[in-house]
Amino acid sequence: MVFTSSDAITLSDFIRAEQRKHEGASGHFSDILLSIALGTKIVARVINGAGIASLLGLTGETNVQGEAVQKLDVYADKVFSSVLGRTGQFISMVSEERETIFKAEDGDWRSDYVIAFDPLDGSSNIDVNVSIGTIWGIYKRVTDGSDVNPEDVSDFLQPGYSQVAAGYTIYGSSTAFVFTTGDGVHGFTLDPNIGEFVLTSRNMRIPPQGSTYSCNEGNYHTWSPGVKAYVDYVKNPKGEKPYRARYVGSLVADFHRTLLKGGIFLYPEDFKTKKGKLRLLYECAPLALIAEQAGGRASNGKEATLNLVPSSIHQRVAFFVGSTENVEHLEAYIRDLG
Ligand code: P6P
DSSP, rough: OOOOOOOOOHHHHHHHHHHSSSSSSSSSSHHHHHHHHHHHHHHHHHHHHHHHHHHOEEEEETTTTSOOOHHHHHHHHHHHHHHHHHTTTTEEEEEEOOOSOETTTOOOTTTOOOEEEEEEEEEGGGTTTOOEEEEEEEEOOOOOOOOOOOOOOGGOOGGGGGGGGEEEEEEESSSSEEESSSOOOEEEEEEEEEEEEEEEEEOOOOOOSSEEEEEGGGGGSSOOHHHHHHHHHHHOOOOSOEEEEESSSSSHHHHHHHHHHHHHEOOOOOOOTTTSEEEEEIIHHHHHHHHHTTTOOOOOSSSSGGGGSSTTTTTTOOOEOOOHHHHHHHHHOOOOOO
């Protein structure tokens, strides 16, 4: 058993030190980040015992995405909605599991933020013990007052670069908590012996170039000519350094590997229907902010993901993210071939 040394920096230590850097900081962010971490610990405990707690398997319902809802999805949605709602910092929320925006439990006219989250991404992997994750992005609200009108989603129709914080958790061999508040990307690992997240990666950087490509090649026939040509190239780079394929099929796992090792993750849209799979607001935009803060790049093949303004809260987009040189290389193929 590895014991956390006494000089380890916990998430609370880190947040307190960051807050001291900003004279007059309200402490709102500290409250929010520690609440997200609490929600993460609660969900991590259940995931690690899911097989025992018979929380595996389907509820028999489908969510707004038309996807079969896993019991843990529903549980994670309830945990994060409650834990974050009780901070009073949020007026409203968007969850992958819910059709419309919903009022945060203790939100009122004093609440300055809104949050969009995917409570448990990759949930189809739960039953086969593959890493899954939570993804979130926070915006300053543009509305005011204490009421939440489910028809008025303007607080969420902001470009990704407006996010004031974004992050993800990966529930894997260990529970990692990675976030940015616009001042670099920092990674923490949960020490279950003390129930604290401990700083393990300060100022994470994506390598400028990588030799790993990550995509579901089963969808090859649906891709545009440019994406097909790029993937054909990386599979046979004509005498140049060969690439290797890695694809987990769980966005947070594939993204986390790309953040650490470099390379490119691709989830193209269907060239005919122009429909992507990944959701802009609570999957692509938060991960794009992390990627760019770590020196990488994220786009839909033509425009930076962070410049995209959502047309609806569950809008799906094409998503290419990773080392800047790899993403720019793909964008050149799309520019030339469509
Ligand atoms: P495919 C999981 O269902 C998910 O939403 C993401 O976590 C993952 O990147 C993607 O779908 C995998 O999709 O079509 O390759 O199974």
